[in-house]
Structure formats: C-alpha cells, structure tokens
Amino acid sequence: MRQSMGRAGSCYDNAAAESFFAVLKEEIGTRIRPDRAAARAEIFAFIEAFYNRKRLRKHTKWGYLAPLETRQRHEQSHTPAA
Known part of the structure; x- marks a missing residue:
C-alpha cells in the first residue's frame, strides 16, 4: 500500500483539501473540544448542515x-x- 500525497513543497497538489480545511478551521475554530465525540459532532454538523447544503x-x-x-x-x- 502506498500513501497518496502530493510532492513536498507543492501546495497545488492538494489544493482542494487545503481549501476545505482552511474553511473548516475558519468556521469552527481550532479550540480544544471536551472529547473526540464532541469534535466529530461539530465537524459533522458543519459539513452536513452548512458546507454541503448552504454554502x-x-x-x-x-x-x-x-x-x-x-x-x-x-x-x-x-x-x-x-
């Protein structure tokens, strides 16, 4: 098995993923959540309620x-x- 990643130092190889994670960090912030379940729930709500339906x-x-x-x-x- 080989991990799929872009070249080192090339931001254009993963531009779509980088863009998504930039929006995610901007919208929900980078604060520490009380537990993994809370973080997963907040990320799921962001993706399903906003990113895929309203954005x-x-x-x-x-x-x-x-x-x-x-x-x-x-x-x-x-x-x-x-």
Whole structure:
C-alpha cells in the first residue's frame, strides 16, 4: 500500500483539501473540544448542515448553487427516461 500525497513543497497538489480545511478551521475554530465525540459532532454538523447544503459555489460554472443543489440538478439531467 502506498500513501497518496502530493510532492513536498507543492501546495497545488492538494489544493482542494487545503481549501476545505482552511474553511473548516475558519468556521469552527481550532479550540480544544471536551472529547473526540464532541469534535466529530461539530465537524459533522458543519459539513452536513452548512458546507454541503448552504454554502454557495462562487463561480459561474456552478451557477452559484450549493453543492447539494448542483448534485441534484446533475442527477435529474442524467436520469434515463421511463
């Protein structure tokens, strides 16, 4: 098994992951949580309640829609006719 990572010193290899974690740190902060369960619950709530459902993709390619809306429209346009 080989770990998948970008080259050392190249921030562009993992740009999407770096961007996500920057937003996560900005939104929920870096304070210490009382336990692992509390941290997991807060991260889950952020991802499911905001990041995937309310956050707008700020680009004309995505129509300024939230990721969930983009996915739903994509699935509707690729649904085979009955």
